[in-house]
Amino acid sequence: MDAVVELDRVTVTYGGHVALRGVSSQFPPGAVGLLGPNGAGKSTMIKSLLGFIKPTDGRLRVFGLDVAASPLEIRARIGYMPENDGHVPGMSAVSFVAYCGELCGLPVDDATRRAHEVLHYVGLGEARYRHVETYSTGMRQRIKLAQALVHDPDLLFLDEPTNGMDPRGRDEMLDLVRDLARHKGVNVIVSSHLLPDVEYTCDHVIVLDKGRIAAAGTIDELKGPPGRVFEVRVKGDVAAFVARLTAAAIECHDTDDDVLRVFVPGDPPGPGAEQQRICRIAREAGVQVRHLRPSLPTLEDVFARAIGER
Ligand code: ADP
Numbered sequence: 001m002d003a004v005v006e007l008d009r010v011t012v013t014y015g016g017h018v019a020l021r022g023v024s025s026q027f028p029p030g031a032v033g034l035l036g037p038n039g040a041g042k043s044t045m046i047k048s049l050l051g052f053i054k055p056t057d058g059r060l061r062v063f064g065l066d067v068a069a070s071p072l073e074i075r076a077r078i079g080y081m082p083e084n085d086g087h088v089p090g091m092s093a094v095s096f097v098a099y100c101g102e103l104c105g106l107p108v109d110d111a112t113r114r115a116h117e118v119l120h121y122v123g124l125g126e127a128r129y130r131h132v133e134t135y136s137t138g139m140r141q142r143i144k145l146a147q148a149l150v151h152d153p154d155l156l157f158l159d160e161p162t163n164g165m166d167p168r169g170r171d172e173m174l175d176l177v178r179d180l181a182r183h184k185g186v187n188v189i190v191s192s193h194l195l196p197d198v199e200y201t202c203d204h205v206i207v208l209d210k211g212r213i214a215a216a217g218t219i220d221e222l223k224g225p226p227g228r229v230f231e232v233r234v235k236g237d238v239a240a241f242v243a244r245l246t247a248a249a250i251e252c253h254d255t256d257d258d259v260l261r262v263f264v265p266g267d268p269p270g271p272g273a274e275q276q277r278i279c280r281i282a283r284e285a286g287v288q289v290r291h292l293r294p295s296l297p298t299l300e301d302v303f304a305r306a307i308g309e310r
Pocket of ligand 1: 014015017018019036037038039040041042043044045
């Protein structure tokens with residue numbers, strides 16, 4: 001399968017600050033999650049792919065076209081839903097989206113027809129004659145998706161698409177993203193700090209950290225086989241326990257709930273053997289095991305491991 005997006009040793013600097021450090025990566029067709037902590041370089045990557053930022057070094061390709069050589073041709077095939085609002089006050093949703101269509105090169109009549117279509121598609125059909133500044137946050141997210149879709153792009157960049165949405169609106173937005181990727185043949189790149197959103201919409205993720213690729217692959221591959229992750233809660237010197245696990249090449253990291261997620265590498269030697277090993281290490285560290293349970297690997301684990309969180 002041909003990659004939709006390719007980066008070949010891309011470096012981007014702002015003044016003396018390096019935001020992307022020789023990044024090489026390929027985004028396959030379908031829906032890809034772009035993950036990373038704040039400042040990892042996600043927006044810089046998206047802006048470079050759109051041709052808004054010129055890399056100091058390296059090459060970027062979208063649909064096989066060089067971004068430096070064909071920026072307009074590429075932009076005509078990309079829809080971009082930015083994180084921040086960019087509405088024009090005093091315009092109705094339908095005139096705003098039609099205007100965005102014209103800016104993408106659509107003739108007026110086509111732009112207007114498409115504006116009605118996409119506003120219906122994103123669930124704003126009834127509100128389409130209202131001024132955008134009267135919209136709720138959730139509605140503003142939807143209109144941003146509508147303007148990104150107006151010219152029928154082959155690739156969509158969605159930056160934090162569910163920001164500020166209530167749970168129902170968020171579910172509806174995620175269903176739209178899934179529908180676009182799975183049934184409408186649109187390639188989608190979702191940048192989000194909400195890992196469940198990415199897990200619901202994407203098959204593949206690319207994790208950036210400090211301007212480098214920290215992990216890339218299908219979510220299933222990166223999670224690894226089930227049965228190798230354990231939830232552990234101990235009483236006593238947790239740091240000593242973690243140090244012993246680490247010395248035994250067993251990775252672990254904290255969760256918000258005071259539970260350690262412990263990853264045992266290699267093939268299981270036999271039923272219960274890993275639990276026994278964890279209990280033995282706890283005894284050696286002088287801590288009491290209060291809770292020990294096998295768990296399923298999650299995208300949170302993939303993310304935490306990729307960026308080396310403990
Ligand atoms: P992310 O989208 O993952 O939060 P960004 O791409 O926005 O990360 O930023 C990557 C790094 O580049 C950060 O350290 C950020 O502070 C820096 N950066 C981003 N934009 C600029 C800018 N316009 N000028 C200087 N530094 C910037």
